Amino acid sequence: MIVGILFALCAGLFVGVQGIFNRHVNMKVSSWAATAFILATGSIASLVVGLLLDGTAIFNFSDMKPAYWLFGLVGIGVIFCTMTAMRKIGPTKTIVIGVIAQLTTSMIFDMTGFLVLPKVTLEWTHIAGLLLMIVGIYLFNYQKKETNA
Template identity: 60%
Template structure:
C-alpha cells in the first residue's frame, strides 16, 4: 500500500510538471503540434525504457483486443484539453478542476462498472469525500481571489 501511495504522489507531481511543460510548449507552437510532440516523445521514451527493462517482450501484442488501439485517442483528448485549459485558467485551477473531474468520473465508472470494471458499492463516505474536495477547491479559489483583490 505504501508503494501505491508513493507512486500516486509521484504521478501527481509528474502531472503537475507535465501541465507546466505543456503550457510553455504551447506558447511556442500550436496546441495540436504540442499534443503530437508530447505523445510522440512520451511514446519513444516509453518504448525505450520498456525495452531496457523488459526486452523484446514489450512488443508482444498477441493478447491485445482490437478496441485498445483506439485508447490512445483518450490520451490526445487529455493532453489537448489540459493544454487549452492551462492556457485559459493557469496551472492551479486547471489541476484542481481536473482532479475534481477525475474523482467524480472515477467514482461514476466504479459504481456503474463502466468498460467492464468490477462494480463498487457507492457509500455515503464517497459522496462526502468528493463534495468535501469540491468545497475545498471553492474555498481555495475564493481565498486566492481575495488576496489578489487586496494586493490591488
C-alpha cells in the same frame, strides 16, 4: 499497498511538473502542435525505457482486445484539453479541476461497472469526500477583490 501509494504520489508529482512544462510548450505553439510534441516525446521515451527494462516483450500484444487499440486516442483528448485549459485558466486550476473530473468519472465507472470494472457500492463518504474537494477548490481559488484607496 505502500508501493501503490508511492507510485500514485509520484504520478501526481509528474502531472504537476508536466503541466508546467506543457504550459511553456503551449505558449510557443498551438495546442495541437503541443499535443503532438508531447505525445511524440513521451512515446519515444516509453519505447526506449520499455526496451531497456523489458526487452522485446513490450511488443507482445497477443492478449489485447482490438478495441483497446483505440484507447490511446483518449490521450489526445487529455493532452489537448489540458493544454487549452492551461492557456485559459492556468496550470493549478487546470490540474485541480481535472482531478475532480477524474474522481467523479472514476466513481461513476466504479458504481456502474463500466468497461468490465468490478462494481463498487456508492457510500455517503464518497460523495462527501468529492463535495469537500469541490469546496476546497473553491476556497483555494477564491480571491477577494481589493479596492484601491
